[in-house]
Amino acid sequence: MAAEEERTEPARATDMPAEEADWGSVTLDARILLIEDDRETAIEIMKDLAGYGYSVVHVDTANEGLRSARTGSFNLLIVDRMLPDFDGLSLIKMLRAEHVAVPVLFLSALGGVDERVRGLRAGGDDYLAKPFALTELAARAEALLRRPAESRETVLRVGPLELDLIDRVARRKNREIELLPREFKLLEYMMRRPSRVVTRDMLLEQVWNYASAPHTNLVDVHIGKLRRKIDIDGEVPLFYNVRGIGFILRVPE
């Protein structure tokens, strides 16, 4: 349904500068362990992630995954839920019991809301239902690799933009921006992840706590509204639309 709506109402946020090619150039020195039993899927994922500069190691059974993960040399595990020898959930439970704290992203053909909850309870940090867009996976992998540190900052800053978390006020230069509570939350989420792609699904999950994304173009509408408050005529735009993927908040060079 979402896809169809996107087609008929092309890019809600067209008034936003679109950015295409240069996302993904941000390289990050990280090692990722991919535990996935379908080789073709694994090859595509590896190709894609390697394009972002990650080094990816692939294993196709839970046992091998367990052995590799125990070495502690990975920054992220991408784990398929259903593996030939045993369940990905049990694998992560075992690792968590051994105090292996590496971030875990589950991939699963089980898309039910309950399954997602089970995955997160077992110690996963994110859960992506198959089929997924490779860009969605990359964006989420990046989000997990660069998880914002628990900061004690009370004011977030991105270029000229300032968000006071105590007084609940947003300012651009000296202009005060009136925000609704949800807009505030949305901006806070984006400002904690500057220069990084956030996908529509990530925003729905994180800002709206909406597990089963129903109408993703709603996010575009909300972002568009927020953007019109932040980037007004004559100002350097801070919001960018990465077509087909999501949004970036950043200060252009």
Added chain:
Amino acid sequence: MSPSELLRSTTFRLASALAGLFGASTLLIFAFIYWQTAGSETRRIEQLIAYDAKTEAAEPRDMVERFVTTKVTQDFHHLTYAALFDAKGRRIAGDLEAMPADLPVDGQVHVTRVVPPGNGGPEVETVRAVARRLDDGSFLVIGRNSEELERLREEVARALELGLAPAILLSLATGFLLTWRASARLKEVNDAAERIMLGQLRERLPVHGSGDDFDRLSVIVNRMLDEIERLLDEIKGTGDEIAHDLRTPLTRVRARLENARRKRAPVEELEAAIDKAMIGLDQALAIITALLRIREIEAGRRRSGFSEIDIAEVVAGAEELYQPLAEDRHIGLTLHLDPVKPFYGDRDLLFELVGNLIDNALKFTPSGGAVTVSLSDGRGGRVLRIADNGPGIPEDERARVLVRFYRSARDQQIAGVGLGLSLAAAIAKLHDVRIVFGDAEPGCIVELHFDNAVRRAGAAVAGRPAGTAIAPTPAQ
């Protein structure tokens, strides 16, 4: 029916058990009668001989001798024995060869064994006998055999033979008849079931109209079959629709890719074709995802997330999510919330339900229109009303809008795979929430009734003549 089948059939087993029980109780009754009769007969005999012995013992010796002789000569059948022995145990008169060794001489009746007078050999007989010592030291023994008791036993046995055997035979025959009838019915049912299993789903089990157990069972099974047939039709219909709705985007994807591949198009065109193909695939996947979700919800396995929730909060959240979309389309989305008592349900699902209905209302409301969402707690219970001033739903189509994939002709030009309302219906059904469509003249009113009691009372759409109630109940 083969003999082994007969033996295994429940009816026959019951009949046999009944026959057995009947036989046993008859036996018991006869045994009781025999025991009673034999007992009183024995007592009578004992009293008689004890009395005889006592009376005779008081007589003079020659009278006793005469008594013994008379008794012996008059008793052709050797029912009684009488004998007189001298003090040393030698026989003086009577029909006993010798004094029974183990018979105490105490005037009481004892069971003892005697040798009757020589008509051949020393045939020993068990008798009841009494011995008394006369004044002159001689002994009087009077005995009586148990032939009458034997006869009594024979009588009883013959009565049993005449009574019991036919009774058992009769119950076995009845059992056989009942079994045969039951198995005939069973065969009918079995044959019908076989035909159904072979695919003749319109076939039903025979009902004879007698209202017996078989009929009642058949009626129940037939109702079950009706429901199964309905569900199968529904699934088949849904399957066709799914196939159709998936086929459309997939055909488009295939055609686009094929064209792009054949034309040796420039890279930009190829990219555009791939983009479109991906959108088409996403659409197909969205259909599958939505269908799986509907199935998951319809299966009712989602009750784990139920808790006491505030409907007003859910509605406010949904309104907040859709407000920017409404503004974008220049539709006034207004909210009226009365405080209502908590509702037991799944917060996320109800959010989705309300969101879907608001989304739907926005979709069908032209630019400049208005959508009003109001939550109230009136006499009819908690009701959420979503009214738009769009084209409305024609009355005859209201029941169908909740059916999977159904899209009324009015929204041919509006995109959507038509699953939003099916999903809404599934969520409502899971929560026992009733969805009612009404006419806003112009526009459409969708109401969610959160209080199931209203439905049970049957006061479905009172005061809303054009309304159509879609009660979320299974098996109408």
